[in-house]
Amino acid sequence: MRILLVAPVFSPNNNVAAQRMNFLFDTMSVEHEVEVLVLSDKTSFDGRVKSISKRLFSTSYRAWINRKKIYSLLRGLLPEYDLVVVSLPDYGLLEVVKFCSELDVKCIADLRDQPNLSAVQNIGSSKIINTLVRIKNVLQVKYVYQRLQYADYITVVGSISTSMVETSCCKPVVNVNNGYLLADKKFVSERLALKSSSEKNSLIVGWVGSIYRFRDNANLRQVVDELDALASTQEVILRHWGNCYPELEAYILQCPNLTYENTSNFERESFLTELNVCDCFLLSCSDSLIWEPTTSVFDYLLFNKPVIYSGLHNNEAYNILFNSGVEVVGVNDLVSTASSEVRGIVFDGNTNLYSREYAYTNFKRIVDEVSCGL
Template identity: 35%
Template sequence: MKILLVASMFPPDKGVSTLRMSFFHSSLSEQHKVDILKFGELTDLNGPIKTIDKRLFASLITTLMHRNKILAILEKTLASYDLIIISAPPYNIYEIAYAANRLGIKFIIDLRDQPDLIYSELKNTGNHFLLKSKELLTNRYINKIARKAAFVSCVGGISSAITQKQLTGRGITVINVHNGFQEKDLDFARNLVTHRSVNSDRLIIGCVGSLHRFRSTPDLHYTLKELNSFSRKIVIRHWGMLCKDIESALSSLENIEYLKLPQVSRCDLIQELAKVDAFLLPCSDDLIWEPTTSVFDYILFDKPVIFCGLRNNEAFAILQTVGQRIVTSEAVQHFDNILTLPSRKSDDKTRIYSRENSFLRFVNSMRNFENE
């Protein structure tokens, strides 16, 4: 098949979503001809990596106003493909799915986040009624076009279940395609010498991923204060963005040394993670579907994970499934004892979270409608 993969970003752009899109592209390209359409400063529909003017997608309202214009711009291009795969957020990029539907072209909706993230991100700063209304309208917008899709993919089992329930009675299949690690990552990590400093005067904690405001929870702030009370120095090595609220809290804790580190290659990151004693995994306190991509970095290693946030979310369930040692805020004062506990980690259970394993569901679903 000839496939067009649509997303707001694609390498060399930086971000977690580009990792997902890069994997989709490389995996699908093994059997299909795959091109890219992403946001750009200008519209350029030539070559394998095409761009469409991002100003057309400045907001959902702006995009709806440009619905016919987007169709006119993309009509000839979309018509040359057998399948369109559209990945969001931003959710208004699904307007390209609306265009594909009007042209009678099969498409797949890839839903990386749930719309309630809109509310969670802004609940402390915005009008709750307006935010809930925006979430509701976004859900309706997504679900209306999702009902026309060949199938829908989501990140995580809980997210897939939520979406499947919303589409009940429509005959649409929703599948879980996790943002897992690649199998080569696990094999590489297993051959590294991991760092241990039970008796060291410093505790080195690794943290991967952006700590946005919705992850600045009372649970996280309590945990940081508990770590600050340790007799040995706490060093937090962080690869990602940090919101001002958490930055301010860290700057007030004298026993915690926070190191913001530059982005590094995947290989270098795995080697750096092998050198820490434990990981910090801050999650929101209201998003049950939240997996956070960093959990898949952490389960490459047999190290304790200091967990903050909702205890029954996707990330917590993944840690429990693989047998990772979890240190909650209530138990963080007993960290040294937990560090010496025998491992219950299972390699077999860990491998089910590889990108390759979850992508098989995507490929099998594609084969189902190819054979129709």
């Protein structure tokens, strides 16, 4: 069967969305002929990894305005495939889902990076701006669900998202966790030491993920303040992988005692090795979005270490922590690693449910169903 993956990013990019698409590409290529269409600076349909101009899809509005041009580019390409998988962290790519329906091509709308929350992120202090942002958000949500009606299947992360999308779209919805790789689990359990002696007197808090306004709340700032207070009695390092919007970063940097380190090293083995040095982790989620997916939680599951949680306690990320048995703690529960023994790395069978390989078995059921129908 011929399959086309449509994604904003693909190898060699090292961000989270690219890693998931790379895994999907490699896994499906074992049984099927798989090619990729990626957003890029130019349009080229040559080779196995094709590209289309990202300017056409920069926003849902722009994609809608450019829909005739996009259709003219894709109407000869999409029918060459038996199945198209569209990864949707961007609203604009939803136009491809609609075109697949019009061209009678089976399509999976992959919502595991649910459409970006630009409307929520832009909420500020102005009542007029907030009103306009909320109107925009309502219109975008309506647009998303209208376009999802054209998909044959939809994949999401978690039971909350599954229920919400099923109710809104009346389409087959499959829960497919983003997950970690079993190779990561093997690397962590077999090759990593517990902690480097050079940093034994420091309390290192690992923080993974880009932090936008919608993930910044009073609870998160309280955690930062508590870490700063703890740092007055011992060295505390908040080590962050990802972006942090300027206002929050400025708030963290003004803390007199807390050491803040930001890194962009996501080379997988180096990243896991640095995470392993951490004594605990910080997971920052929105205090209003119950369905919010965050891939950070799957990286944290690889280590038997406490997690400081900021956000709703009835959302998808918290449910994953709770169901996997990870200990959720407050800053006041933390003690100096100089006077306590760092835990070993312990896995139980339940954590395997959050591996990317296990998640793919659910995805594969859809692919096999399409293949059998040909």
